[in-house]
Structure formats: structure tokens, C-alpha cells
Amino acid sequence: MAPRLKCLSPGLATIDTRIASPPPKRVDPFYVSKAWRDLMRQLVTARGNACQQCGRSDVRLFGDHIHELKDGGSQLDPANIRLLCGSCHTKKTAKVRASRMKERYGR
Template sequence: MAPRLKCMTVGPPVFDTRIAHTAPKRADPFYLSREWRQLMRHLVEMRGSVCQACGRTNTRLFGDHIIELKDGGAKLDPANIQLLCGSCHTKKTARARAARMAVRHTR
């Protein structure tokens, strides 16, 4: 009688993803600079502590570049910066990133 062949496993090996950790997010040094912090304080004083997209108050505000730096926006121009709550900032950044990727894929 001929020896039987062992069955091979099908598919990629299974990895334990519970031990995988993403690298901690690091802020761009520009956003820790004295100039950026002074500008943010000035904008909050002038515009109030309110999200300029949804009107939410009593929340952390982010200085968001209307035209993102990656797209050629001015770093310290108050006309290019809006104050957004975390939700609005995340949505706006995701839309801008998706638009940037769409342009890359159409070339």
C-alpha cells in the first residue's frame, strides 16, 4: 500500500493581531511652535470658542487649514484657518484626503 500524502493548509498563516500596535501619532513640530500657538490663542479670542462648522461649544477646538498645507495653503494666514471641533475636523480632513487621492488616481 502506498503512503498517503499529508494535506497542505490552504491560505495564508493566521497572525495574532492582539499583539500588533500602531505607532503613536506624533504632532508635526510646526503645530507645537510659538507662532502657531499664539495664532490659535488670537483666533479663539477673536472668533470665540465655537466650532465654525457646526456651532458646537465647550469642546476642544482644532486650528484647521482651509486649504491644507499639502495642497499649498498658507501656514500662518488667519484667513486660511478655521476653528473646528474634533468631529468636524476629522470629517473635513478625511474629505480633503479622499479628494487628494482621487486626483492621484485619475492621472
């Protein structure tokens, strides 16, 4: 009769991921600065309270850097900032990040 193989118990404990939560989002201090808030107020007054991409109005607007700060864009240049709703801002940011990763890692 051939010997039987025994299963070994796992060496690592199993972690219950249902209780894990991501760390809280930390706001970049620049985006709560007086200079940024003043510029956003000026842009909304001048351009109106509507997304410059899709035209949605009366929604929360985000100041989106056209040429992102990580890529050398100017922080407080009104020509580098457009007002976007949350949906358009999220899509644009995801697209730019994917492009940056593709450049960096060739994927």
C-alpha cells in the same frame, strides 16, 4: 486505488494581530510652535470658543487649514484657518484626503 493528496503545512507563520498596535502618533513640530499657539489664541479670542462649522461651544477646537498645507496653503494666514471641533475637523480631513487620493489614483 488512486493516490491521496497530502495537505502541505503553510510556509508562513501566523501572526497574532490582537497584540499588534499602531505606532504612536507623532505631532508635527509646527503645531506645537510658539507662532502657531499664539495664532490659535488670537483666533479663539477674536472668533469665540465655538466651532465655525457646527457651532458647538466649549469643546476642544482645532485650527483647520482651509487650503491644506500639502496643497500649498499658507501656514499662519488667519484667512486660511478656521476653528473646528474634533468631529468637524475629522470629517473635513477625511473628505479632503479621499478627494486627494481620487485625483492621484483615479479611484
